[in-house]
Amino acid sequence: MTAAQRREQEKVTYDAFLRECPSRQLLDRLSDKWVALVLAALAEGGSMRYSELARRLAGVSQKMLTQTLRALERDGLVTRTVTPTVPVTVEYDLTPLGASLHAVVRHLKGWAEAHMDDVRTAREEYDARSA
Amino acid sequence: MTAAQRREQEKVTYDAFLRECPSRQLLDRLSDKWVALVLAALAEGGSMRYSELARRLAGVSQKMLTQTLRALERDGLVTRTVTPTVPVTVEYDLTPLGASLHAVVRHLKGWAEAHMDDVRTAREEYDARSA
DNA sequence: CGGGATCCGCACGGATACTG
DNA sequence: CAGTATCCGTGCGGATCCCG
Numbered sequence: 001m002t003a004a005q006r007r008e009q010e011k012v013t014y015d016a017f018l019r020e021c022p023s024r025q026l027l028d029r030l031s032d033k034w035v036a037l038v039l040a041a042l043a044e045g046g047s048m049r050y051s052e053l054a055r056r057l058a059g060v061s062q063k064m065l066t067q068t069l070r071a072l073e074r075d076g077l078v079t080r081t082v083t084p085t086v087p088v089t090v091e092y093d094l095t096p097l098g099a100s101l102h103a104v105v106r107h108l109k110g111w112a113e114a115h116m117d118d119v120r121t122a123r124e125e126y127d128a129r130s131a
Numbered sequence: 132m133t134a135a136q137r138r139e140q141e142k143v144t145y146d147a148f149l150r151e152c153p154s155r156q157l158l159d160r161l162s163d164k165w166v167a168l169v170l171a172a173l174a175e176g177g178s179m180r181y182s183e184l185a186r187r188l189a190g191v192s193q194k195m196l197t198q199t200l201r202a203l204e205r206d207g208l209v210t211r212t213v214t215p216t217v218p219v220t221v222e223y224d225l226t227p228l229g230a231s232l233h234a235v236v237r238h239l240k241g242w243a244e245a246h247m248d249d250v251r252t253a254r255e256e257y258d259a260r261s262a
Numbered sequence: 263c264g265g266g267a268t269c270c271g272c273a274c275g276g277a278t279a280c281t282g
Numbered sequence: 283c284a285g286t287a288t289c290c291g292t293g294c295g296g297a298t299c300c301c302g
Contacts, residue, residue: 014189022247031162076253116153122207
């Protein structure tokens with residue numbers, strides 16, 4: 001039992017370590033389905049309004065869009081500017097930090113476009129072999 | 132109703148587009164909680180056995196570890212070598228493709244280590260403001 | 263040792279309705 | 283227009299048991 005308990009403790013410690021790990025946190029952010037899309041939309045289109053984003057990312061629920069934007073704003077990656085017209089106008093834009101993150105994401109995109117064909121053929125071979 | 136139906140259709144089309152998108156697929160892979168960790172472990176430690184990986188990534192369930200390894204093998208990112216000793220020995224290693232992906236992931240890690248402090252302080256400010 | 267199969271909880275995301 | 287609040291289904295991942 002003592003061995004099992006030690007294992008348990010190690011897992012907890014490792015989990016804590018992972019929560020602290022900056023890379024892990026970044027990965028968790030990016031894995032949010034819409035983060036990369038929002039980043040790309042804002043990087044390409046400049047500052048955009050809520051409804052523009054909603055239209056651009058067809059398929060996103062407003063709940064997810066809001067949630068994503070709040071998270072990005074909280075992380076200092078986008079700015080949210082409210083103009084008190086009637087009705088209200090809200091503009092979203094990338095911060096320099098957000099723009100730099102987008103640059104990194106574009107590296108990912110680059111790898112994807114360069115190598116995903118290899119991955120695809122690997123998959124087909126694998127599936128054919130196991131069939 | 133026709134407008135709503137058109138919206139629906141647009142969403143379906145966009146969803147299909149996203150499924151085809153190489154970057155999206157890559158992001159989906161990386162977002163799997165353990166993929167990056169396995170990549171890092173193999174890149175650092177060279178070829179490793181199943182139980183070595185399990186020990187190194189304390190906290191992973193064997194189901195997830197197996198699932199992750201299968202997915203990576205299917206994508207041609209790692210090799211799985213079975214040596215029919217008694218009991219069986221299974222070695223996992225990175226393919227060149229897997230190694231190149233790991234290089235990209237390390238860029239992410241670089242960004243994370245360089246900027247996550249900014250993110251952290253941004254969060255604290257945000258939380259303080261909303262409190 | 264290196265898994266496969268199964269059951270199960272719960273958290274994440276979608277749909278809907280309402281508001282300033 | 284730009285959200286907030288609420289309900290709800292399901293799918294991901296953990297735990298457990300078993301096998302070659």
